[in-house]
Amino acid sequence: MDQDLEVDRVSKRYNAHLAVDALSFAVPHGSFFSILGPSGCGKTTLLRLIAGFLEPDSGDVRIGGHSMRGVSPNRRPVNMVFQNLALFPMMSVGENVGYGLARRDIASTEIRNRVAAMLKRVGLPGAEGKRVDQLSGGQKQRVAIARSLVLEPTLLLLDEPLGALDLKLREHMKIELKQLQADFGTTFVYITHDQSEALVLSDRVAVMSAGRFEQIGTPQELYYAPHTAFVAGFVGANNRLSGTVQRVDGDIIELHTAQGLALHARCTEHVVAGNEVEAFVRPEVVGLARDAAGLATGTPYYTGRIESLLFDGANSTVLVREQPTNTEFRIALPQTGQFADLRESEMIVFGFDPERAISFRGGNDGR
């Protein structure tokens, strides 16, 4: 498949701070690629390097196979949807969408037709004459995307465009963005700190931290098979337990936490007894039962006291303190309604399949 974007060992340094550290990746044509990372990880810098607002200190950005060295943003086949959308308040919706076309010296009747067609495609037919401040948040979003897509860029960059919207609209716009991308077939590069946006929208996601990619993969790979402790901790909710390896048995290790809890987890790295490790157990992996008979046989189980119930519909969890070590576990409630009558400070048993808990050599990577 053709690569629309190739980033080749690109670095950018701000004084002593290395914002982007020799990054290389490629985005194939027509895909939705997300860069996910906490604020300050360098993702905005990376996006600005691709858009051309910054020049890399070293390395090269190739768009559609052409090197972008020394090509200014207004000459790159790339358009950007800004965090605050940056619609021009002094222009009507039609003028906003037609701005880029007018800069290309296209005849005004042609511009009018293309703008009308584009607004229709994004579900805002006949909105040309409206003022920007007459639009709702979601409509502004669509105008911002229309304004870029009307120029038929090779690549559309999106800088956390959903950040300013309220939760409900954000959920709605997520779906709409994905549909728009599928409709237009344009390659999208999307940056966000919201893992749910990245997971829902993307074909592939890169998890970024301190100027480097921790892992690039499909949302499923990141979620089920994280390569590093950072990815495991950043993508999805997780119980993080650090401890010392006691025994290694093939893939499965036994570790003891500082509080004295013994648990089993899978470890793909080479560890020996005495190594510090961090284990991650997803809330939905942990099984919950009123007594040991209710749990899958053959897995170790623990007893705990329910500290608090965090009811959130389908995402309900409970916080459980394992007894006697008092280690806190966050456990997802099954959808069956079986535990709808759980009360705080009730005693409960829980356990998990060690194959589905993952561990990494710890300490240095524990952000």
Next chain:
Amino acid sequence: MADRLRSRTTATLAGDLVAPHMRLALFLLLAPALLWLLGLIVLPHVDLAVLSLRTRVAPRTYELGFGNYRTFIDEPLYWHTFVRTAVMSIFATVCTLLIAFPAAWYIAKIARGRAKSLLFVMCLIPFWVSETVRTLGWMILLRESGVLPRLLVELGITAKPVELLYHDTTILVGLVYTSMLFMVVPLVSALESLDDSLIEAAYDLGGNGLSILRQIVIPHAAPGIAAGSIIVFMLTLGNYLTPTLLGGKNSLWFTEQIYTQFITRFNWEQGAAFGFLLLVLSTAIVWLGLVVTGQKFGDVMRRS
């Protein structure tokens, strides 16, 4: 009682302000401003209006009529000065805008932190010195035996010292210099409120410097530009000191005509008519400027 309670709870903030005891407080708070307006603006103007409509026909005999205004039209010197003052003021305003805009852009968009406040202070510093002293400074620099003509001779550019004072250009330089701050301040605040991402977005969509300036920056800064221009224009039109000192006897500034009528000729009636004409002129030009640029006076004044 229940009614009153209900009306209290439903009263808006504005409603509270016009409640009887509040209205008194509001009036008292506004009193100094109102007295100032009445005593120093409204009353003198009413008096001037009455004065300007009286013509002296013989010592201590006056006749009501438009005689003073007819004198203005009949005497070419007067209306020449009038038109010249208007044109030069407009020109000075445009020059100030052209010089202040890049400076304001630099302060608002490029300078950061200490450099920014330092530049702002540098615009303000000349105003710590009185206008007279500042203008005298220009005279020291520009007069025939002054610093600049001597420098020109020493550099071999002119054979003997030239008189740089008493030209129209000198007046313009002085006016622009005096007005600069009043243009920079509204421009900086207008440009600061312009979101940088708008400029980047325009650039990203294929705009170049000129089209961004024309379609994004200027429309956004228009109220600030209008506010600065109105202030500078009015200050320039009503300036007396700078044209007189830098332009000398030939400066032909309309405020000088007013001064002459009042003080030298002791013809208060004529002076009052001139004063009124100047008021009409500045109002008309400001109004025209707002109409031509499509700005609303309220928006502009909120920005300044």
